Structure formats: C-alpha cells, structure tokens
Amino acid sequence: MSTMYQVLRGPEHFLPPAAASMGIRLPDPGQAHIHGKIVNEDEAMEVAARQFLSAKVPTIFPGPLVLWAWNEKAAGKATAIRHLYETLKECVTPSQQAMLIPMPDYRPKYPKINPEIEINPNHPNLTIWHNKIDTCMFVGVHCHQANLSLKIIRGGTYCYTIAMCAQAGHEDAMVSFRDATADKIRKLADWVKKLKGSVEPPKD
C-alpha cells in the first residue's frame, strides 16, 4: 500500500488511525523512521536529540521491561536511561524541565492515576497534560502497550513521541528506533551532548 500519511504531532483526531493501517511500515534492522519515513539510524538519532533539546518538558517514560532489574540486560538499559536523563538535565536551559516518569506496570489505575509520579498506557494523555510534556520517549514498554499509548497521545495531545523499541519499532511514534540496547540509548545521550547549545531552546 502506498501512502501519503505522515505520523505527526497531534492533536490529530477524535480517534486517529493506527499508522500501520495507513500504510506506514516498520524499519528494517539498522534503520529507523521519522514521521513514517524510513531513514538510517543516525539521522533519527539527530532528530530525536534535537527534539529533546528544543522541548519545554522533555520526558523519558521507562516501562516495566527496564524498571525492575529482572535480568542483566534490563539493569544495563536502566543505567543507560538514567545516563540519558542526567545528560538531558545537563544539556537543557533552566527554562526547560527534563523529566523521568515511569510506567511501572499496565494496570488501569483506580480511582485515578497520580500523573505526577507515573504514566499508564490506558490514559497516557492525563500524565502528559498534567505535566505539560511536549516531547517524550518510550523505552522498555511492551510493544502492544506502547502502540496503545502512542496512538492515544497522537490523538489528543501536542506531545512529540519517540520510541526506543527493543523489538521491531513503532509506526505510531513520530520517531522510532528498533533493536534498542544500552549502547543505543547511550548513543542518543551522546547526540544530545553533541548538539548542546546548537538547538534553540523553546520560547516562553
């Protein structure tokens, strides 16, 4: 299926379509995608880093696959994510606020979520609205739950989404990497450091 569809910042629609159903295809190994267009991974690294540096509230959402040190790889990724977060904090201006908000599990939160301390795939928009998050990165979230969230975010918020996926990637994110490792996360931190000062911070 050829497509004119682009995966862009929302709010897009009352019910936005799944990007895969609009003809957006996942990248092959070594590739990434930006707005649904397949690119090489370095190009996407630069775009993701610029997006973080130009956001008012750049935020990382680590999920259960990296949060609980359930194996060495998970622990390694968690350390790399902390490094990326610290790098972001160092590289943004005082007017920007880098955040790290976990998605600890996928349980629907009852009677309501506390959006200051967590995000949930069933209603991610609540955390994004509450914290005025304008760029976020999902990492360590099971693919189905991540896609669920990414569509809801695109539908109802202005937030720019990045997916650092350990499997095949996410069409529903605006930028998506695949086969994520701790090294790849550190590489993104290196890009953020490299571009520090070269990206115009957001205007108030």
Next chain:
Amino acid sequence: MATQSLIGTKNRAGQVVADAWKLLHEAERTPCFYTGSEVIKEAVRRANCDVMIAYPITPQSEAAALIGELFAEGFIGDYFRGESEFAVMSQCAGAAFGGARVFTTTAGPGTMRAMENFPMWAGARLPIQMIVTCRGINSPLSIQPDTLEISYLLNTGMLVWHAETAQDFYDWILKGYMVSEEPDVHLPLALCCDGFFVTHTKDVVNLTPADMCLPPYDPYRSPVPCMDMECPPVRMMRDPFVMKSNYISYATHASWQQEVWAAIERSRKHTIRWLDGLIEVDRPDAEILIVSSGTAVSQGREAQALLEEDGIDVGIVKIKSLRPWPGDEIREATKNAKHIIVPEFNVTGWLAKEIRATIPDADRVYAGPHVCGGMTMPPEVIAADLKKHLGLKSESLAGRGS
C-alpha cells in the same frame, strides 16, 4: 536473542533445533505419500510445540488423534482433550498466556461454537495456531467440505491462510509460527483447508528431516506480558476503570482494537517473505482469470486445461492469505482482465464479494460456480459456467438422457 542461541541444541525429543529459514528452504526433503491428516502430524512433529489441545469433530479428528501419538513419543510438551470446542480454545488461550507454543485443530460447527475465543485470542495477542479443516456448519447436519466458516473468521483479528494442497499445509504450519510469533505481529493464525479434499486424500508431500525442528517460541519477545492477572486484557473484565462508560475507556478499547488490525498489516511483510507472496499468478496477461483459494484453485487449474483445449486462454490467481488481504496484489494481477471468475465451495460466495470490494470495475467479477454442502466442483462445471458467462455454447452437465 535467546531463540537464536538455541540453534544446534536438542529439544525434549532429541531433535536438533534448526534455523527456521534453512530448515524450510535448504534442508533435504523426503517425498512421502500421506493423507492430509498425517501431514498435519508430521508438521507438528517438527514444530517444537509445547501444548496441543484436542476435541473430536470430523474431519479434523484424525489429525488430533495422530498428534496424541506425538505426545506419547515425547514430541509435544502437553496434550489433552477439552470438554468442548469452546473449552479447547479457552484452554489454548491459557496455555498461550503462560508462554507456550500452542497448536489445535477444529472444523465446522466446532469453529462456530468456539468463535467467541478468536477475537479474544487476537486482542490478547496470543500466537496460537489453529488448523481449520472446513466442513458444513448448517442444519441439516453436514460433515462434508464447505468453506463458509472461513468467512466468519475473517473479522476476528486472526491471520487467516487458505491452503490448497497437503504440501501447502505442511509448509505453512511451520511457516505460520514464524510469522505469527514475530513481536510486531504476535497474532493467532487460522490455517484453513478444505476438509476431506485435503485431510482424507493422499498426496506426495516433501517433508523436512524428522530429526530437525523449529526454534522454540520465545515468550519474552511478546508485545504483551505473559499472563498477569493484574494487567489488561485479563483484568479488563473486573476493572471498573477500563469498563467504565467514559471517553478514556472508549479510547483505550478503540486503540486496542486498532492495534490488532495494525498487527495484521505488519504481518504482510513477514507473510510475503515466508509464503513467497500472498498470491500466485499463472498467465497474468490472460483476459480471463480464475481467482480463488483452497482446492477451488486446483479445480480451476483443471478447468484452465479444458478451456485451453477449446482455444480459450485463462489465467489463474491463487490467493494464499486472506488476512492479511492481498488487495494490492489482486488489483495488480487483475488489471488487464476482462472477466474474473471466482469458483468457491460455499453458498454465499464470500471470496467473490471480497474481490469485488477490492478491484476497480467490479462488474468484471463473476461469482461462481459456488457449490456447497459437500458437492464436488468438477472442472467441467467451471468451464461451462465461464463459457455461459462469455455467451459461448456449452453442454449441459446436470441433466441425463436428453
């Protein structure tokens, strides 16, 4: 990756775990003369399955029983009989939630009885493989070949493939796991064939070595966690938030459903790679095409030969995958056709309806012949219907003594 690191090791039955692509494309094949049911058994022998759950219903009973022998020989981790088809499919879900590679078989009324489970499997992203040996589903009772049940599966969110031959069946059982277990797909597969025509006839089938098997399923690549009573979808039914009547609840459910159909779309690239395309085309330049799936394709080939004797050039389009639906491929294959005839083994002609909804100038599609209730479809009937449609004279095939 854990699965890759197991290649070259031995499984519980002493089979060598092989690279799936090499097993299916490079390993030596041995021709064997088997029934379709025996072929199912031989494919499952090599599929490294953890669990098979059985329930008797014709014409899949023989395959289900034969797989019991595999369990006795140590090739299947667990094997038991459910209380009904509904129970079987629910038990399959339980096993798959727990991270097992699951196989089952059903047919006709059994498929219909279990139907509630299939959208649940898809929504829960369970890559269960279910063989559907199609038969009549209506009253009065018929155990004979009829493909109407496939039409009910098309909107469940499952992958649906339709095998023509026992060789298709053998290869696709093994390839099916490779597609449906991809983390970006991770959906159940209904692998259908026309009951009796495939299951109870013998054919030469080229088998891969019996001492080699697929890599095991790796549940850690799943797009959802293994069974967790605290998480959706298991928690959906008891959680007030997700069951609540409000916009957020609706949006969650809508996004969830979209994700299932997105996964079917993602299966497209894997299915094309493993099945060598979603369709097969013979004589694409012909102005007359027979487009079909399952054994109706075989009958179409025979009709093609008959028509050729009369100087009528006819091409064949064999549809291998119904979900994902090969829309682009069918549009391309039929772009030069003036007449498209769709023979089917069911009363409604559901495949012709799908094709009509896919191509421009849909009045080119002639839906028929569609026989049902176990009737055979002699190639002479296809040829005669086509001639009649073209305004050519053909002999009456139904009458006697005239």
